[in-house]
Amino acid sequence: MGVNELMGEIAGVGRDARRGGYSRHVYDYADFELRDWFIDQALDSGLDVNTDRNGNIWAWWGNPGSDAVVTGSHLDSVPGGGAYDGPLGVASALAAVEILQGKGFAPAKPLALLVFAEEEGGRFGVPCLGSRLLTGAIDADRARNLRDTDGVTLAEAAVKAGHDPKRFGADPESLAQIGCFVELHVEQGRGLIELDSPVATGSSIIAHGRYRFSFSGQGNHAGATRLADRHDPMLPAATVVAAARRAAAAMNDARATVGRLVPTPGGTNVIASTVDLWLDARVSGEGRTAVLVEDITEAARAAAEAEGCELTVTEESYSDDVVFDETLRSRMDKVLGGVPALPTGAGHDAGILAAHVPSGMLYVRNPTGISHAPEEYAEPADIDSGAQSLARVLEELAG
Numbered sequence: 001m002g003v004n005e006l007m008g009e010i011a012g013v014g015r016d017a018r019r020g021g022y023s024r025h026v027y028d029y030a031d032f033e034l035r036d037w038f039i040d041q042a043l044d045s046g047l048d049v050n051t052d053r054n055g056n057i058w059a060w061w062g063n064p065g066s067d068a069v070v071t072g073s074h075l076d077s078v079p080g081g082g083a084y085d086g087p088l089g090v091a092s093a094l095a096a097v098e099i100l101q102g103k104g105f106a107p108a109k110p111l112a113l114l115v116f117a118e119e120e121g122g123r124f125g126v127p128c129l130g131s132r133l134l135t136g137a138i139d140a141d142r143a144r145n146l147r148d149t150d151g152v153t154l155a156e157a158a159v160k161a162g163h164d165p166k167r168f169g170a171d172p173e174s175l176a177q178i179g180c181f182v183e184l185h186v187e188q189g190r191g192l193i194e195l196d197s198p199v200a201t202g203s204s205i206i207a208h209g210r211y212r213f214s215f216s217g218q219g220n221h222a223g224a225t226r227l228a229d230r231h232d233p234m235l236p237a238a239t240v241v242a243a244a245r246r247a248a249a250a251m252n253d254a255r256a257t258v259g260r261l262v263p264t265p266g267g268t269n270v271i272a273s274t275v276d277l278w279l280d281a282r283v284s285g286e287g288r289t290a291v292l293v294e295d296i297t298e299a300a301r302a303a304a305e306a307e308g309c310e311l312t313v314t315e316e317s318y319s320d321d322v323v324f325d326e327t328l329r330s331r332m333d334k335v336l337g338g339v340p341a342l343p344t345g346a347g348h349d350a351g352i353l354a355a356h357v358p359s360g361m362l363y364v365r366n367p368t369g370i371s372h373a374p375e376e377y378a379e380p381a382d383i384d385s386g387a388q389s390l391a392r393v394l395e396e397l398a399g
């Protein structure tokens with residue numbers, strides 16, 4: 001089945017009628033359906049499927065072994081996300097295997113497809129959870145105790161999904177099998193529009209972190225409470241939103257975003273007792289994300305103090321700058337006949353793996369330049385180019 005047909009098969013899974021786009025969260029119904037779909041497709045192609053101790057799915061062409069050429073991505077989405085972020089890499093991996101099988105290619109090295117259990121952190125907050133667990137980049141106990149917005153822990157959700165969370169954690173045996181990793185992904189910016197190319201390789205990912213700001217004040221009546229008597233945590237929270245933009249604008253090529261803010265109890269006529277908000281901060285260069293976050297935190301502390309509120313700031317995740325393996329990238333570039341190389345501000349499992357094995361990325365043009373939103377898109381012809389490019393790269397690496 002071609003890559004566009006594969007994408008068509010899952011186009012109805014996990015649609016979000018309220019937000020638009022898709023909400024496909026780890027260990028939830030849409031995720032189960034997508035995982036089953038991937039396993040069925042892999043088995044149909046004659047691959048051997050197994051799920052590792054962290055819930056990542058592997059599909060092997062030939063016997064599992066070391067120095068394997070591995071490709072894949074993720075199936076989960078952000079809340080209200082697009083159709084392509086993640087699934088395009090998985091569908092392209094399946095299609096690439098079929099292209100290679102169709103031309104009678106026999107891999108000299110083990111070749112595997114890999115679907116990471118949770119990349120967006122859309123349910124449990126920490127991005128790239130599957131690859132962080134696999135590589136030991138997150139402590140297993142901390143991961144097990146992550147909670148979703150309903151208070152369900154990752155461990156509880158995993159049990160419901162038929163996994164044993166006691167086995168979560170660094171998996172050096174699985175990691176040791178990966179000789180190199182290539183992830184195909186829809187582009188999440190405008191690079192390929194401007195360069196007028198359907199595909200590119202990835203050169204780097206800028207450092208990024210997620211920080212939870214928890215403000216507590218005094219819940220009270222919106223009408224009966226005089227302004228002078230208030231301790232309203234929404235005021236310092238608003239300061240963070242504005243400070244994030246100001247601080248990021250003051251640094252070269254920095255990004256800072258507040259995309260999620262939760263007041264409790266959350267009533268129109270109620271002064272909130274607490275406000276939690278999440279800051280997403282990204283800036284290239286060692287220690288510069290910390291400088292950016294410190295600048296915003298200082299503004300938050302001053303605003304909290306002025307309103308008589310308390311503030312705690314928690315780092316939920318942080319990843320350093322990633323520079324993808326230059327040897328791998330130039331081998332990819334050579335078989336693709338010379339394509340642009342793009343840096344990105346978006347995080348990926350390939351970025352987590354890059355600290356351990358040669359890793360690379362292939363981007364497919366997104367004509368809207370929009371991602372993590374329903375407008376994310378890729379033209380069918382570009383999607384085909386992507387799968388063909390991935391097939392050529394796998395042929396080169398595993399041949």
Ligand SMILES: [Zn+2]
Binds near residue numbers: 074085119185
């Ligand atoms: Zn993604």
